[in-house]
Amino acid sequence: MKNIPNLITLTRILGTVVLLVIEPFSGQFLMIYFLCGISDVLDGMIARKMNAASKNGQVLDSIADLFMVTVLLSIFIPNFKLPLWGISWIAVIAVVRLVSLGVGFVRYKQPAFLHTYANKLTGIALFSFPFLYVGLGLSAATILVCFIASVSAVEELMINAVAKKLQRDIKSIFSL
Numbered sequence: 001m002k003n004i005p006n007l008i009t010l011t012r013i014l015g016t017v018v019l020l021v022i023e024p025f026s027g028q029f030l031m032i033y034f035l036c037g038i039s040d041v042l043d044g045m046i047a048r049k050m051n052a053a054s055k056n057g058q059v060l061d062s063i064a065d066l067f068m069v070t071v072l073l074s075i076f077i078p079n080f081k082l083p084l085w086g087i088s089w090i091a092v093i094a095v096v097r098l099v100s101l102g103v104g105f106v107r108y109k110q111p112a113f114l115h116t117y118a119n120k121l122t123g124i125a126l127f128s129f130p131f132l133y134v135g136l137g138l139s140a141a142t143i144l145v146c147f148i149a150s151v152s153a154v155e156e157l158m159i160n161a162v163a164k165k166l167q168r169d170i171k172s173i174f175s176l
Helices: 004-021 027-049 055-080 084-108 117-136 138-162
Strands: none
Touching: 004 027, 004 055, 027 055, 027 117, 055 084, 055 117, 084 138, 117 138
């Protein structure tokens, strides 16, 4: 029973792989996309409810998130025809995230993925991008998602740079 949250996370990884091989934005794609998004919410919620939260589960969840973001960007960038400034902004966010992971790894000797509110908001924003695109247009949706992701990435870097110990479930920089 304690492995149910990790099985949900593994299902998200499998679903993300499937997204790579089916027609983007088809009915099947949207169904699997939705299930992947729901599984991202459910795994942690169920882990906490079952008192099954673990360091390994947190790392697995973060790896699944990273994998999903990478796959979604590989699908979204060509299909939404993001402008060069948007692609450049995404690249800068990725560099900040990698630097943050590096700083965390050097300081804590382990992967330092954080589950801050800003990171959760970034996940929701990225998941919502196709809907934001329809409602706001490409430029506004890109600016909104990249702004949220930028704040989140900088906050994570700051936490990894100054926190005395690794706290994966830290809520924000103001929780230090």
